[in-house]
Amino acid sequence: MTIERIEAAAARLAGHVRETPLLSSPALDRIAGRRVLVKAECLQHTGSFKARGGWAAISALDPDVRARGVIAYSSGNHAQGVARAAAAHGCPAVIIMPSDAPATKIAGTRALGAEVVLYDRASGDRDALGAEIAGARGLTLVKPFDDAEVIAGQGTVGLEIGAQAGVTEADVLIPCGGGGLTAGVALALEARAPGLRVRPVEPEGFDDTARSLASGRIQANAARAGSLCDAILTPSPGEMTFPIMARLCGPGLVVSEEEALRAMDAAFQHLKIVLEPGGAVALAAALYRPDALAGDAVIAVASGGNVTRETFCMALDRAGETA
């Protein structure tokens, strides 16, 4: 992985994904005790940075390969990022989703033009089903994070941060699942703004990346599910993303689910943006972990793809009770 690959992705993405704003508010600065800059990827198409990786991967395919179509496993943001990019390229897309995925997510993915194939989470074999469909139709698998073009696409967030930040020394906090965004941003900032140090942020109980960085080798989570931060629950960092993170990132940070919900409320109140719990963990660390951070400013990437009305209002309700 090189900065040139991220720059090439940025050139393909230009005009097709948004350059999202870096937002701020004096109220957030007061909570955090330092200047807080929020990279509002919730304002990206499909509501999350996954639109970048999906576009980068599909636009990089050989036209003949692309014409046969792509396949992805996802019940959330990656599904929508892949579906949107595929539709714009005239490329068939099959998304494999669990049959108990929320109806809005299934409908949202279909509305973007993808064919949704459901499997039973208890009895079905997702990988076998996907492999069978991919083989029969000649589809190309688009992985959610352990893919060079996906990492390059997410890395364009880092190019933008480097150009927008206006600060040269700060921690850059990233909501971290498999590490595609974290690794991509770290690579971009290594080249463009080396004083901006990337640090992954995860929810309690799903701190595989923090533990992997601390131990120097890939660690897994005990649990596979059970957090509202569902957008960033992955078993462990990727084979491709982990070495990049190990070379470039500072120590991982961990926040509680409750803190993620409070950060959603803070973003609602003071930035007027909609985050999902998993997309709010980096802002939560920026606001509620001041002693773990260095410098006069902190940058947090925030994302909002698939939050439901119920989860959002629960976050606001709980914050109101503790205010």
Place this chain on the structure above:
Amino acid sequence: MTIERIEAAAARLAGHVRETPLLSSPALDRIAGRRVLVKAECLQHTGSFKARGGWAAISALDPDVRARGVIAYSSGNHAQGVARAAAAHGCPAVIIMPSDAPATKIAGTRALGAEVVLYDRASGDRDALGAEIAGARGLTLVKPFDDAEVIAGQGTVGLEIGAQAGVTEADVLIPCGGGGLTAGVALALEARAPGLRVRPVEPEGFDDTARSLASGRIQANAARAGSLCDAILTPSPGEMTFPIMARLCGPGLVVSEEEALRAMDAAFQHLKIVLEPGGAVALAAALYRPDALAGDAVIAVASGGNVTRETFCMALDRAGETA
């Protein structure tokens, strides 16, 4: 009022207010039956375009006059816009608010550095109180809309729309209270993009501007309060704003409170932004009044300043029930 005055305001605002993005979503396009472009002024500092008018007015004052301070009457967005601009200019600001204003609005205005003076809505005389304070301290009144510099400041929204829209023929829908934003945007687009026709949007029962435009003279509302769209409830269009609107605007549009709440939910779901009811009326007209609009695209200005958790979640709940 001239385009030069708006351009001069834009030069003073540069670097101090945000150029807000023009957002879109295929889902909104489907609801509306045409392309919908949303000027997201909720992402402006203080959550609304009022930050522009406040800055334009205070930055235009003679330094000696400004050093004595300013005064404004407002319980909402104008208060915060004035308070923010005053603080940045080292200018004392007194904001006269009703004593029954929500505690969060009072606290928010104080947090921006303003002195809040409360009056009793039932027994107090707001104007007499303000005149007494202003006279004793030599403060300058910053009116919320009927002021040339405020109109020029809000008009910078129109300069940005003209540069961002990428369409040459469309209705531009504006949430309309006293008409400062509507008149300012209309003046800017007259000069920069004359095929973009400005139309004010108001809530049912408070359609003073629509009736004034239809009759050719200033009309008043029967009621003074009683709508969730409190951000845009004014008795009648301004003496300065109305002639501009009468010369440049298309017919006004009226939406129900329920439609404004549904538009808040649509913006939450598909754009990941937070609107307040009064700031959502133009989007509501774009989505739910297709037969009243012309062309393949519509532009709606949206704003979010002072929405509470309770109002926001009520909007989402009601939309969920009717979905």
